[in-house]
Amino acid sequence: MKEKVISNQSLPSTAEPIQRLVQELNKLPGIGPKNAQRLAYYLLRAPEEQTQLLAETIASIKRQTTLCPICFNVTATDHCLICRNPERDQTKVCIVEQPQDILALEHTRIYKGLYHVLHGAISPTEGVGANDIRITELLERLKNKLITEVILATNTNLEGEQTALYLNHLISPLCIKLTRLAQGLPFGTELEYADDITITRAFEGRQGF
């Protein structure tokens, strides 16, 4: 990841501690120099309790969380909330790239099974191979005879597709039903503005009406 840098020269009239705070905030994704400056001055005037609470929450986030040893979701307890929930369908495992993907899927309430977080996707260009993500752990987990369906929910970009293909190659010999999230036109699309790949996938995946 490239670090964004604001030169001190652009803020010659700012007190040095503010310059440092602006620099640290500017390293965060999606926070540009102007935004970082705005946040720094906001924090300077915010109530002491708020800044202390924010600082402590940031400082302790790594200490207070760990990965679930079953699905590798982020958890504050020994097993994650989903793996511990006996009401979840223990026969289905949905494979995602990142813990935050689980949030997006859970938000829909359409899926009641379990998850497996790969923590990345295969990407030769970025030097991420199959052994760098949680694939070995997944295969170990699939030895559990309870699991009858694996749903691939990797991203639909190049890395996600490569990862899905590779997992298909590994899982198809295991006699487990392997499915994949449908690709096609997103809800609310005007066909006129849809890109070629999306339209092609929508055609290829067309369904009976």
Add this chain to the structure above:
Amino acid sequence: MKEKVISNQSLPSTAEPIQRLVQELNKLPGIGPKNAQRLAYYLLRAPEEQTQLLAETIASIKRQTTLCPICFNVTATDHCLICRNPERDQTKVCIVEQPQDILALEHTRIYKGLYHVLHGAISPTEGVGANDIRITELLERLKNKLITEVILATNTNLEGEQTALYLNHLISPLCIKLTRLAQGLPFGTELEYADDITITRAFEGRQGF
């Protein structure tokens, strides 16, 4: 200031420390729930040194800075960098609402004088009166016979205008030259899209060519 709140219910599958971090980040200006979530997961995976440095910088920002006793700019030393600089024109004082306004003005390098930060603007609707901002300190400062020009650089919104009018009323009897940043069309404007007040001000302030 209204606090934005994300209900825990929208993140039922997230570990509780992450929920708390998302909530704290979501309180910052311009950081919505999605953005807060993205930042939280970023911080979770960022190098330990980065998160610790960010947390410490936030925690110490109030402790490490104070207000310059002359101009009320934010400073880490007893007097601010501008008031300490003997090369600045000691005869001019530019009045701004907030410390960050100084950054915007300094960035242009057009002004070489001193500043005075009011820390707010008069706003009857928000209950901010003349005594709630640094006006008394300004008048005290203007007793210094070195100062020959005061430049009003308050915002051009209702509060800024009210403040400028009130300061005009106080300063004009003092035999100090009182000026104000010009109002008119911003650079790069297409007249067709300029608003009525801006066009009116540009007409009123029209200058010889």
